[in-house]
Amino acid sequence: xxxxxxxxxxxxxxxxxxxxxxxxxxNDRLPDFGGLFFDESGAPNVFLLDPxxxxxxxxxxxxxxxxxxxxxxxxELASRVVTHQGAYTFRALAEYRQRFMxxxxxxxxxxxxxxxxxxxxxxxxxxxxxxxxxxxxxxxGIPSDAVLTVVEGRSELLVTLQQQASPSKIAGYQINTIxxxxxxxxxxxxxxxxxxxxxxxxxxxxxxxxDAMFAMTGx
Numbered sequence: 001x002x003x004x005x006x007x008x009x010x011x012x013x014x015x016x017x018x019x020x021x022x023x024x025x026x027n028d029r030l031p032d033f034g035g036l037f038f039d040e041s042g043a044p045n046v047f048l049l050d051p052x053x054x055x056x057x058x059x060x061x062x063x064x065x066x067x068x069x070x071x072x073x074x075x076e077l078a079s080r081v082v083t084h085q086g087a088y089t090f091r092a093l094a095e096y097r098q099r100f101m102x103x104x105x106x107x108x109x110x111x112x113x114x115x116x117x118x119x120x121x122x123x124x125x126x127x128x129x130x131x132x133x134x135x136x137x138x139x140x141g142i143p144s145d146a147v148l149t150v151v152e153g154r155s156e157l158l159v160t161l162q163q164q165a166s167p168s169k170i171a172g173y174q175i176n177t178i179x180x181x182x183x184x185x186x187x188x189x190x191x192x193x194x195x196x197x198x199x200x201x202x203x204x205x206x207x208x209x210x211d212a213m214f215a216m217t218g219x
């Protein structure tokens with residue numbers, strides 16, 4: 001088997017789109033877009049920097065719902081849209097989250113772009129962590145008003161992947177401890193064939209086993 005770096009030479013890596021990717025594309029089509037959610041009646045709600053641009057939102061959402069599989073219902077669903085005053089675009093909030101992830105101070109439990117609040121929400125372990133988190137927010141040049149903190153409490157370790165794992169999940173076993181500032185453990189990877197060239201093999205591993213968390217490096 002040739003080294004993964006050699007096997008991957010000349011081949012372009014791709015990844016599936018995430019919901020955030022879809023929203024970023026929607027933001028490209030609707031520059032004022034700040035988030036989408038559905039209310040109790042099933043009507044779509046969107047944040048717009050200018051809520052009077054409802055017509056543009058209907059057009060963009062009809063296309064978005066069509067791509068998402070709504071079929072003939074796409075236009076009808078989009079026509080029910082309710083607009084709200086937004087303060088930030090989805091892209092801006094996503095960039096704030098990405099910027100904050102560079103440091104990820106101790107005490108953070110989750111990061112989310114909240115579509116119902118039009119804010120970047122940071123989950124923290126305790127209320128005492130608030131000051132540290134706010135200092136980091138300022139250090140990365142993120143507007144304070146764009147960020148909300150929510151006390152979620154400390155997570156409790158009940159079982160590890162050394163004790164329990166699913167046989168159907170190849171990357172479901174903890175295999176070692178590594179010198180990585182982002183994590184202190186890694187999970188078992190897998191060998192995979194190239195879909196174009198079946199003679200080339202790759203080693204697939206989780207991004208938390210690398211120095212590029214949540215990124216596909218191809219290394």
